[in-house]
Amino acid sequence: MIVFENVSKSYLTQKALDNVNLKIPNGKIVGIIGENGSGKSTMLKLMAGLIRPSKGSVKVNDIPANRKVSEIVTYLSELDAYYVMYTVKQTINFFSTQFKDFDLTKAYKIMEFMKLDPDQKVKNLSKGNRGRLRIVLSLARDVPYIILDEPFSGLDPMVRESVVKGLLSYIDLERQTVIITTHEIQEVEALLDMIIVIRNGRILDMKEVEHLHEKEQKSVVEWLKKVYEAS
Amino acid sequence: MDSWIGLLKKDFLLMKNRLLVFLLIDLAAFALGWYLHIREIGFVQQPELNWVLYDNNDLIKFIPLVIAIGIHVLFIGNYILMSLNKEGKQLHLWLHNPQSAIVLLGSKLVNGFIALILSLGLLIILTTINLIPFLSEVSFYLGDLTKLLLYFVVNIIFLSLLIGICFMFFWTIYHVLKSRIGRWSVLVLIILINLFIWMFVSLESTAVYNQLVQWGEYKLEFSTLESFNYSDGEFDQMITNYLGKNLFDTIFALLLFVISAWVIEKKVEV
Numbered sequence: 001m002i003v004f005e006n007v008s009k010s011y012l013t014q015k016a017l018d019n020v021n022l023k024i025p026n027g028k029i030v031g032i033i034g035e036n037g038s039g040k041s042t043m044l045k046l047m048a049g050l051i052r053p054s055k056g057s058v059k060v061n062d063i064p065a066n067r068k069v070s071e072i073v074t075y076l077s078e079l080d081a082y083y084v085m086y087t088v089k090q091t092i093n094f095f096s097t098q099f100k101d102f103d104l105t106k107a108y109k110i111m112e113f114m115k116l117d118p119d120q121k122v123k124n125l126s127k128g129n130r131g132r133l134r135i136v137l138s139l140a141r142d143v144p145y146i147i148l149d150e151p152f153s154g155l156d157p158m159v160r161e162s163v164v165k166g167l168l169s170y171i172d173l174e175r176q177t178v179i180i181t182t183h184e185i186q187e188v189e190a191l192l193d194m195i196i197v198i199r200n201g202r203i204l205d206m207k208e209v210e211h212l213h214e215k216e217q218k219s220v221v222e223w224l225k226k227v228y229e230a231s
Numbered sequence: 232m233d234s235w236i237g238l239l240k241k242d243f244l245l246m247k248n249r250l251l252v253f254l255l256i257d258l259a260a261f262a263l264g265w266y267l268h269i270r271e272i273g274f275v276q277q278p279e280l281n282w283v284l285y286d287n288n289d290l291i292k293f294i295p296l297v298i299a300i301g302i303h304v305l306f307i308g309n310y311i312l313m314s315l316n317k318e319g320k321q322l323h324l325w326l327h328n329p330q331s332a333i334v335l336l337g338s339k340l341v342n343g344f345i346a347l348i349l350s351l352g353l354l355i356i357l358t359t360i361n362l363i364p365f366l367s368e369v370s371f372y373l374g375d376l377t378k379l380l381l382y383f384v385v386n387i388i389f390l391s392l393l394i395g396i397c398f399m400f401f402w403t404i405y406h407v408l409k410s411r412i413g414r415w416s417v418l419v420l421i422i423l424i425n426l427f428i429w430m431f432v433s434l435e436s437t438a439v440y441n442q443l444v445q446w447g448e449y450k451l452e453f454s455t456l457e458s459f460n461y462s463d464g465e466f467d468q469m470i471t472n473y474l475g476k477n478l479f480d481t482i483f484a485l486l487l488f489v490i491s492a493w494v495i496e497k498k499v500e501v
Contacts, residue, residue: 012413050323051500067496071329081321085244097237098328 007056018201034198040181048075078150089118107140128159238338260299264292307343307395332495447474
């Protein structure tokens with residue numbers, strides 16, 4: 001379980017998160033949604049141990065989230081960053097040397113599924129294919145937590161579809177929890193078990209998607225609008 | 232072990248092109264020496280023994296190479312800084328890795344060291360090529376000349392490592408400052424570097440420091456070079472050093488390295 005306890009985070013004079021309390025249960029696909037600058041990426045970076053809270057604590061499986069948490073968390077950044085000197089295959093091989101849980105066979109399988117050319121240089125890949133490669137690198141790890149920051153950002157519908165299919169095919173929800181931030185809500189709505197709405201660094205609400213659909217008869221977007229209007 | 236080799240390979244490939252540029256600069260220093268030499272004598276002559284031995288212009292061939300070798304005290308520092316700056320542009324990619332910061336920085340340092348050896352090795356080969364016509368004439372001094380060269384090379388490597396670790400330390404400090412004070416970080420870093428140098432220089436002039444490091448004296452004698460009659464006949468006692476000083480510098484470098492790793496582990500944010 002990932003637990004945020006009274007977490008605040010500031011960058012210089014700007015407050016990114018304000019006293020966030022949150023428990024993310026295991027074995028779910030959780031979407032974090034909110035407008036730009038609402039604090040979504042900050043939350044994910046805290047879970048990945050790449051930044052530290054200004055106040056409060058973030059724990060992953062009862063362990064404070066620091067850099068070491070990368071042993072049980074895979075983090076896909078919103079940024080389009082790679083080691084450009086590598087080919088697709090070399091990138092995968094490099095990651096396999098760094099993470100003990102990296103499943104090379106699975107990585108090659110997802111690479112084929114994503115129709116990536118293993119011998120193509122990463123710097124020569126299209127943005128869509130770089131997005132696919134990021135998914136390969138994230139899903140090939142056998143870790144309890146998969147954190148994806150804007151995996152669909154700037155990708156065309158075809159690529160988005162293959163990413164969603166990749167998520168459906170290669171995640172084991174018996175053992176894995178996925179936390180995803182996105183603006184393409186409709187694209188992932190069918191995937192999500194739980195949704196968290198954030199605005200100005202504060203959690204506005206948190207709901208089971210099934211409950212939303214069945215009891216409230218609302219789509220995530222409709223519910224999001226309602227929550228935002230009420231805030 | 233795979234993770235360490237993977238990191239080393241990645242860091243090497245990351246800097247491969249820069250290393251090639253450094254090696255080309257070494258070759259350019261060699262070419263420059265020859266260019267200056269040829270310009271000095273006005274035309275290209277066949278290297279006859281008399282001409283080679285008695286033409287003072289021949290020395291000019293060595294000057295760019297010697298300068299290039301000397302500049303190598305800053306080699307590892309620059310190399311590491313370039314490599315770290317490449318990582319700095321995509322910090323999450325570098326830091327989202329279960330290897331400890333000591334391993335991440337260690338890979339940079341080892342790569343810098345290997346690159347230094349390659350570059351310095353090339354310069355020594357080029358210097359030796361220039362020396363070949365003189366070999367029969369200097370054969371009497373060859374042992375001491377080699378010893379002297381080895382002493383300077385070892386010192387350059389040691390100093391380069393020390394400066395490299397200092398650069399690494401200030402790079403980590405800069406990244407901490409950047410996330411805390413933003414645009415003031417460069418100014419504060421410059422002040423901190425000056426303070427650091429001032430403290431180090433002040434420390435070196437204290438009696439306590441001298442007592443601490445001036446033990447285990449060793450001298451390097453170059454008896455055959457005495458006949459060069461460069462100075463007052465004390466050439467054989469020209470180089471005196473202290474094991475204490477070497478140990479102090481080593482501990483200081485190790486301490487800075489560990490602090491840098493700690494800062495990355497605990498303070499640097501992406």
